[in-house]
Amino acid sequence: MKKKFYLLVGLLLFLVSTSFAQHGRFHVRFLVKTIDCNTGKAVINVQVKASSADSTFLMGDANYRFDYDPRIINNPTILTQENFSSQAPASDARYGVQNLNGSTFGPTKGTVSLNTTYGGSGTGAALVGTNWITTTTIQFNIVNTQLIQNNCFPIVWHTDKPADFPNCGRTKAVFSISTSMVTSTWMRM
Template identity: 25%
Template sequence: MSATFAKAQGRYEVRLVPGSYNCAKDSVTMCVEIRATSADSAFVMGNANILLTYPTNQLSNPVYRSRGVFSGGTYSLLGMTRTPGDPTSALSINIVNNGVNGEGTTVDTNWKTVACLAFSTAGNTSKCYSISVSSSNPSTVVTMAYPDPADPQNNMSLTRQVSQGALTPINNQCPATPTVTLSGGGTIAAGGSSTLTVTSQNSVLPATVALNGGISVTLTQQEPSKTVTVTPTNTTTYTVQSVTGDCGTGTGQGTATVTIQSAGTDCSNVKCVPVTFRIIN
């Protein structure tokens, strides 16, 4: 470790990054990232306890989905301490530096992943959640590692606390719900059929779409657009009655009207010419 790092005070910021939802399995993921607030505040990560707090009725049962750059090698396997509570629970991500002479991973101005976590959202009907990095009572603590300046040959690493900068939470993060559009229709002869098309607009799938007339369509990642053949006996306007996805109720847009052509007025394939008859007695 350089003398510059040994003398540096260090300053860090932490942000929480939303990941993915799996509402069918009541699960959500998010990642914890850290960086130095400026080039001259970079430091070698020593030991740290990054404390996260969250509403117990929104999230539960945290586990590591992946561990980042402060786990393995110079560092112990990233640990976790869970503290269930009501109405708020907490977990501490525990970083332990086993290196000598200030060895370890440098926290510079590039975001580095500490860990990615998965939580259960079972019982959380909205699937929305918030989670924060604790700044006090108790506080997130991050230390820098540096060699012993009094005896650089003793293979020891010393640590001291690093100044805390911005801590960016996740506030009221909610899952996307499906949006679909309905199109198609047209004019048909009595007894004929027409095609309606239901299409996903935001790729939030699967989605079950109900149309009037008792029509149900399921869109998937493999089939994000589907057609439906209808044979109405009267002129009918089709609309989206409901859209349902794994994470809740979605939105339907558009209409499709199928018009039944009156008998004797089909001029689609021939030229219609008005004719006047005069009857002479």
């Protein structure tokens, strides 16, 4: 009798946990906002969306990692924090201030590590649907205008390839109705 009871409880817990699960596929992209060789500035938007209607999610922590060529552009700085940030214009108290902690700079490769932190306040995380959402606007100094061709410069996302470690990822915020607790699970692009 106890064995059947534990099996039934285990089955119920599994069904409840999977009914609240989020699928966890997402896409990220860059959108070049401006390239101004006169002022020596290049500005990009970092955007995110769910990969399909059945993979929408509640944004938890996020780490967007990408490489750039410091012989062309360098000195990445956050200009604006459009979404998922307590700083204006987002002004969303559920999230902390975005930062570039963990970014690196070398002679031939720089890596940006853009970080979003979810406070887990239990008031609900922001929903990410299938439309592109700008998370952050980042500005670079243009070092060599001769290497910018057709208003293009190379920036490459870290993926799950071993050479790209650590890769881009984010957590999804998962709420437990019975305990009002927030947990998070790491997801990759």
